[in-house]
Amino acid sequence: MSLSAAASGLVLFHLSLTVVQSQNDYGVTYTSTQICAVKGSTVVIGCSFKYPSRVNVLKRVWFTNENNYNPEDLKTDPVYAGRVSYSSQWKRCTLTIRDLRESDSAVYKFRFETDQKHFTGLPGVTLTVTALQVHVDTSSYPDWATLTCQSSCRLHDRPSYIWYKNGQKISTQSGQYWYSDYLNPSDSYSCAVRGHEASTSPSVCVRGDSCNRVNYSNRSICAVKGSSVDISSTYNSYESLIQSTSWFRSGRGSEDLREDSQYAGRVELIETERGRSTLRIRDLTESDSAQYHFKFKTQSFEWKSSLPGTTLTVTDVQVRVSTGRQLDCVTRCNPYVSSYVWYKNGQQVNGASSSSYEAPRDTSYSYSCALKGFEDFHSPLVCEFPLRFYLNENLIWVIINVMFCQ
Template structure:
C-alpha cells in the first residue's frame, strides 16, 4: 500500500496478492480482500473482471439487496451516490473509490456485471471487506509491575503498515509505529496521527490521570448556512487550576478573544466556556476556530487542529434531464451539517414536495424557482428561471 495526500484527504491505494473468483471464463479479481482505513479518508478498492463472450451492458458495486433480493447499486444509494466513483469507462477495470469515509461504510463490497448474453450475469464473491476506524489512543499497562504504558492508535490494524506520529501535550515527540511505550506524568496527554495526514489526528487522552491537559473538539468541521447561527463546542481539562479561557481564529497573527474582535461584535457569544456561538453568519466567518485555556503553569490551544467552519449561501443550479424536463439542485459550496430538509418555491409559493436537494420539473418559460433549508426559510436562494 502507498499513502499520498490529495489536499487534506488521505487516499489509500492498495496492491496485494490477487484473489480470482469465477468459473468458465467469468471472474472478478479483488486486490486485496480486506482493508482497514481511516474515517474521513478516501479509499480505492482495486478490482478487475473477465468474461468469455458478449458485451457488458451494466456494471456496478453494491453492499446490500432490496426487498426483492436485487443488488442495490452504490450509485443509486443515497448514503453513497455523492461519494463513489469507479472506472467503468476502462475495459475490465472496476476499481471503486469512496470519499469521506464513515464508520457506517464498514461492509463487504461486491462487484456485479451484466452482459447481453443469456444468463450473462456475474457477481464476484466474497467481495472486499472494508473496516473504517477513527484514530483513537488506547492505553494498556506495559506490565503488572511497571508504570510504563503501551499506547495504540487505531481500533483495527491499518492496511499498509503506515508511520504514526505521536504527540505529548500537543507537541510531536516521535515518529513511530503503533504501539508506542511511554512513562507518563499525571499532567500528560497523548494523541496520534498518520505521517503527512496530521489533520486526521486522534483526540488527546489522559494516560495517568483523567485531569490531564487536553482539549477535544466535538466537530472537526461544520458547514452552516449564511445568515444562520452555529455552535462550536469542545471539552477540556487542565491538571493545574485554570485562569482564563477563550475562543480564537487560527488565521489571526496572534490569538484574540473573538468576543472582543470588532468583526464579531454582537455576534460571538461565549456564554459557556466550552461553546462558542456565532450568529448572523457571514461567508467571511469561514475559518478554523480553536479554544485556549491558560493555567497557572502553562497554556493550551495552539497545536492541534480545531473546528473548521465553512459558511455557504444557497443557489439553484439547472441542468437538462429528460426531454421537456430540468433537474434543479439547491447548491451549496459545502455539505450542510445535519442532513437538512430542503424547501422548494415555485413562483414564490412554497411547494409541499420535494424535501430533497434535487427536484425535477417541467420547463416552462414563465416559472421561477428558489430553495431554502427548513428552519432557515428567511435565508432562501435567489429565484432562477
C-alpha cells in the first residue's frame, strides 16, 4: 500500500494523485486526494510540508471547518477526542484517525504557522467513511439469491471478502464480493472485508424479514470505571417461540453472564420490548473490558455467532501534565462525550469544558477532571506546589511542580 493510504485500519480506496500547493518557499503536499474507509477502521492521511530554513514552525493544525484563517484543531474537537494523532517527524504532517464514524466524512486540511506567516494546504483531502451493506437479488432464479457486499465508495485492489450465514463464517466461499445460495427464508447473511472483520455489515434476510438474525446497536462502547453501561442488540427468530436469551463475553465460552461470579450482583438483562435485549453492567471495572455477544435459543435452532459483538472498553480518567502549565484530561478511549468538566480545589471551574486546561500562576491548588455526564467519576487529584528557593535572602519562585496528591 502506498504512503498515501498506509493505514493500520482499512483504507478501501485512494486516488494516488499527489496534490501540491506552494507559495514561494511554503507548500503542503497531500499524497491522496480522496480516501474511502470502512466505518470502525483506522485511516492514515499522508501529508508533508515545506518552509524556508530561516523560519521556525510554531503550530501545526488539521481541521475540517470552512474557516481557513481561524480553524479548530481536530485535537481539541470533542468529536475526535482520543481518536486523532499527528506525525511528529520533521516536515511530515500525516494525520491518523481511529474508530472511524460515518460523520467523519469531510474534507481535511492541514495548516501550519511560522514566526513569519501561516499557510493552509488547499483543497485538502476528501475522506468518505462507508458502512458495508448486503444487497439481495432474487431476480435470476426463483429459488436462489445472489448477494453482493456493497459500500458507498469504490473498493481498491480487489479486496477479499468474508461471508457469514446465520452468524457463522462460510468456509466454502471464495472471497468474492458476491455470494449465491439457495433461498431459505430462515437464513440471514452479512459480509466483511478480510482482515477487518470487526467492521461487518448488518445481518439481512434473503426473503422477508423474519429470518434468524442478531444486530448490535453499537460495535464499540467506551465507559468510565465505576459507572454503568447498557449494551443492546436487536434479534429475530424464524420460529415464533424463543426458549431462552442470554449474554456472554469472548474468551469464556458461552456462559451466561448472570451465572459468572465476576459479574455477581452487577448484571441485569432488560427486555422491555419483543426483539430487543439490553445487557446492563453496573459498577464497571477495567477487567470488564471485553467483547460481548447475545444469543437466543429455540426448539430447533441456537444462534451462536462468530460475528463480532459489542466491544466494551472501560477506562479511568487521569489528569496529565502537558506542555508549560497545560493540564489534559485523558482516557484510554473516547466515551463519545461532547465536553469535559474541570475542578479546582473541589469546585467546578466555570467555562472550562475542553479536554485541556491552563492552570493559572498563583497559589497552590488541586485539580481534577471528569467527563460531561460522568461527573460522579472524577480523576484522581493532581496538586501543584510552588517550589521556594532562597538566594541572598531573596525569595525566588520557580516553575510549578505538579504531582499527584497524597
